[in-house]
Amino acid sequence: MNILVFVKRVPDSESKIKIDHDKNQIDKHGLNFVMNPYDEYAMEEALQIKEAQGGTVQAISVGPEESMATLKKALAMGADEALLIKDDAEETYDGLRQATIIAQAVKEKFSDYDLLLFGKQSIDTDNSQVPTMVAALLGLPQVNVVTKLEIEEGSGTAVREIEGAAEKVQFSLPAVISAQKGLNEPRYETLKGIMAAKRKEVPVISLEDIGIENASLKPKLKLVKLAPPPTKQAGKKIEEEAEEAARQLVEFLHQEAKII
Amino acid sequence: MILTYMEIRDSKIKKASLEALSEAKRRADDLNVKCGAVLIGEGLKALTEDVFKYGASQAFLIENPSLGFYGPSLYATILSDLAAEVSPRALFFSATAMGKDLAPRVAAKLGVGIATDCTQTSVSDRQLEVVRPIFAGKAFASFRFSSEPQIASLRPNVFPLLDPVSEQGEVIRKEAEVSPDQAQDQVVEVIKGEGAEIDVTEADIVVAGGRGMKEPDNFSLLKEIIALLPNAALGSSRSAVDAGWVDHQHQVGQTGKTVSPNLYIAVGISGAIQHLAGMSSSKYIVAINKDPDAGIFKVADFGVVGDLFDVVPALKKELEIFKE
Ligand SMILES: Cc1cc2nc3c(=O)[nH]c(=O)nc-3n(C[C@H](O)[C@H](O)[C@H](O)COP(=O)(O)OP(=O)(O)OC[C@H]3O[C@@H](n4cnc5c(N)ncnc54)[C@H](O)[C@@H]3O)c2cc1C
Numbered sequence: 001m002n003i004l005v006f007v008k009r010v011p012d013s014e015s016k017i018k019i020d021h022d023k024n025q026i027d028k029h030g031l032n033f034v035m036n037p038y039d040e041y042a043m044e045e046a047l048q049i050k051e052a053q054g055g056t057v058q059a060i061s062v063g064p065e066e067s068m069a070t071l072k073k074a075l076a077m078g079a080d081e082a083l084l085i086k087d088d089a090e091e092t093y094d095g096l097r098q099a100t101i102i103a104q105a106v107k108e109k110f111s112d113y114d115l116l117l118f119g120k121q122s123i124d125t126d127n128s129q130v131p132t133m134v135a136a137l138l139g140l141p142q143v144n145v146v147t148k149l150e151i152e153e154g155s156g157t158a159v160r161e162i163e164g165a166a167e168k169v170q171f172s173l174p175a176v177i178s179a180q181k182g183l184n185e186p187r188y189e190t191l192k193g194i195m196a197a198k199r200k201e202v203p204v205i206s207l208e209d210i211g212i213e214n215a216s217l218k219p220k221l222k223l224v225k226l227a228p229p230p231t232k233q234a235g236k237k238i239e240e241e242a243e244e245a246a247r248q249l250v251e252f253l254h255q256e257a258k259i260i
Numbered sequence: 261m262i263l264t265y266m267e268i269r270d271s272k273i274k275k276a277s278l279e280a281l282s283e284a285k286r287r288a289d290d291l292n293v294k295c296g297a298v299l300i301g302e303g304l305k306a307l308t309e310d311v312f313k314y315g316a317s318q319a320f321l322i323e324n325p326s327l328g329f330y331g332p333s334l335y336a337t338i339l340s341d342l343a344a345e346v347s348p349r350a351l352f353f354s355a356t357a358m359g360k361d362l363a364p365r366v367a368a369k370l371g372v373g374i375a376t377d378c379t380q381t382s383v384s385d386r387q388l389e390v391v392r393p394i395f396a397g398k399a400f401a402s403f404r405f406s407s408e409p410q411i412a413s414l415r416p417n418v419f420p421l422l423d424p425v426s427e428q429g430e431v432i433r434k435e436a437e438v439s440p441d442q443a444q445d446q447v448v449e450v451i452k453g454e455g456a457e458i459d460v461t462e463a464d465i466v467v468a469g470g471r472g473m474k475e476p477d478n479f480s481l482l483k484e485i486i487a488l489l490p491n492a493a494l495g496s497s498r499s500a501v502d503a504g505w506v507d508h509q510h511q512v513g514q515t516g517k518t519v520s521p522n523l524y525i526a527v528g529i530s531g532a533i534q535h536l537a538g539m540s541s542s543k544y545i546v547a548i549n550k551d552p553d554a555g556i557f558k559v560a561d562f563g564v565v566g567d568l569f570d571v572v573p574a575l576k577k578e579l580e581i582f583k584e
């Protein structure tokens with residue numbers, strides 16, 4: 001099995017998000033960047049499939065030079081090779097732009113693959129768009145938000161979460177899969193892995209190298225405004241005996257919230 | 261026209277789709293364009309009444325016995341073909357598991373932009389504008405589109421349903437070319453959860469437990485409350501899932517589900533930023549926690565400082581009294 005895993009560099013989930021209103025952007029100063037958490041599940045799954053069935057795992061990221069750290073983590077986890085597609089554009093929140101780059105890179109740089117593994121969502125844009133868009137652009141089958149994956153020769157079966165149930169999906173290979181929490185437990189990098197990753201050369205290519213002119217990637221969405229979340233007034237807080245507290249709570253649910 | 265994709269589950273249109281259709285109707289009226297609905301599957305005619313009730317004046321039916329089971333490749337082809345034919349201004353989905361799977365694939369096939377999981381839509385200067393949370397709700401971004409159809413998926417439970425009207429509309433049948441090789445990814449089985457459980461994302465009320473619950477068996481306390489409330493479901497923090505107390509289907513938060521019920525009751529949950537990410541858009545939030553400084557109180561409309569093992573049983577009693 002030859003597996004391509006797509007990993008993105010994102011601010012960690014603890015980050016306090018500030019808006020730079022002049023630039024209409026998120027202020028990146030002081031943010032701590034990590035591998036997108038869902039991409040860790042994708043990486044782990046790729047490694048487990050390789051360990052069971054042989055083959056190669058290649059990690060690919062699109063982003064600024066700093067994304068190298070994300071790729072080094074993928075290598076330290078056990079990826080055989082990595083590739084950075086350098087793109088310094090500010091976040092456009094347009095999944096199609098990202099997917100176009102990824103699909104084009106796959107076409108230009110990889111001919112022999114069985115699986116494209118993604119996280120189900122980037123925790124910065126919260127788009128949940130790129131995997132299915134890449135599948136569409138490459139004409140491949142897709143299974144999204146996967147919690148169980150079985151790969152055989154030429155085909156596979158995946159279980160994906162839906163509301164109150166799960167869907168079992170059969171698909172042919174090559175295919176696009178996006179990983180959800182629950183698929184596996186991502187491993188930690190070993191010291192040996194980290195050392196080996198440090199020494200490994202990671203090729204860096206440009207958009208032009210895969211035949212993309214930056215101008216052809218004009219985003220299809222226009223970001224009009226960034227705003228902080230609506231501030232919520234903390235409501236009533238009571239410290240009463242349980243019986244009295246419960247009585248007041250039920251009264252609140254009935255009279256104010258009108259839920260019961 | 262604004263066209264809305266109607267998701268069918270268990271031979272019924274999902275409520276989330278009717279919400280998206282209702283919102284589509286409001287925006288179609290602003291833009292002075294038609295409001296249409298599209299249904300894919302089998303046995304569709306019986307469902308058209310509902311789409312006319314909630315704002316559509318045209319229902320496009322793509323009916324075929326082999327479309328009974330969902331397959332993203334095939335469904336996306338059908339939808340993008342239809343969009344190419346009828347050229348809607350906008351195409352709406354609900355941001356359900358299916359909508360999240362299907363909408364971006366349709367957008368990519370059409371080469372147009374999409375905004376996923378929107379919580380607001382509006383029209384200004386005859387242009388559609390949408391708002392969606394980014395960074396797990398730590399910021400809100402407004403977008404306009406520079407391509408058509410403008411595709412948006414709408415977060416369930418956020419957009420109000422229209423008051424149903426008894427209108428009749430036009431039924432338009434379309435043929436789909438279904439070749440077996442298009443079914444290269446297809447659902448072969450739907451595995452139901454235990455019992456008639458309601459999913460957290462679809463519930464009107466979520467009662468969620470965290471590490472404060474101490475033991476898996478104590479979740480029965482919350483289940484007793486759930487049984488007393490209408491359309492209520494169990495939620496949890498990640499700590500409770502990681503401890504193995506509840507299945508991760510129930511996890512609310514950044515790496516769990518995003519919910520916006522009418523009422524969210526957080527029991528023994530501290531209110532970490534990753535948890536708030538999944539529930540802070542709930543209409544009313546109630547917190548029960550013994551630590552008066554717990555972060556959850558900052559977002560709670562009603563907070564009870566106290567031991568959950570006293571407060572929850574007392575709440576059960578009060579709800580029983582109230583019901584009588
Ligand atoms: C990348 C990443 C993603 C994450 N994603 C999520 C996510 O999706 N969802 C999520 O929830 N978390 C997530 N987390 C974890 C999050 O940071 C917190 O660790 C977690 O939410 C804490 O769960 P908790 O509130 O149940 O536990 P705690 O923080 O331990 O809080 C327990 C609370 O219970 C109260 N308590 C204890 N006993 C009682 C009692 N007898 N009566 C009343 N109150 C009591 C305590 O006062 C305390 O406030 C994520 C973390 C990371 C790093």
Ligand SMILES: Nc1ncnc2c1ncn2[C@@H]1O[C@H](COP(=O)(O)O)[C@@H](O)[C@H]1O
Pocket residue numbers: 006007008009036038039042060061062063095098117118119120121122123125126127128129130131
């Ligand atoms: N710039 C990127 N580089 C590599 N992979 C990406 C990039 N953007 C998105 N992805 C992949 O697509 C998944 C879903 O992203 P999104 O559609 O942005 O929510 C992520 O979890 C990654 O696996």
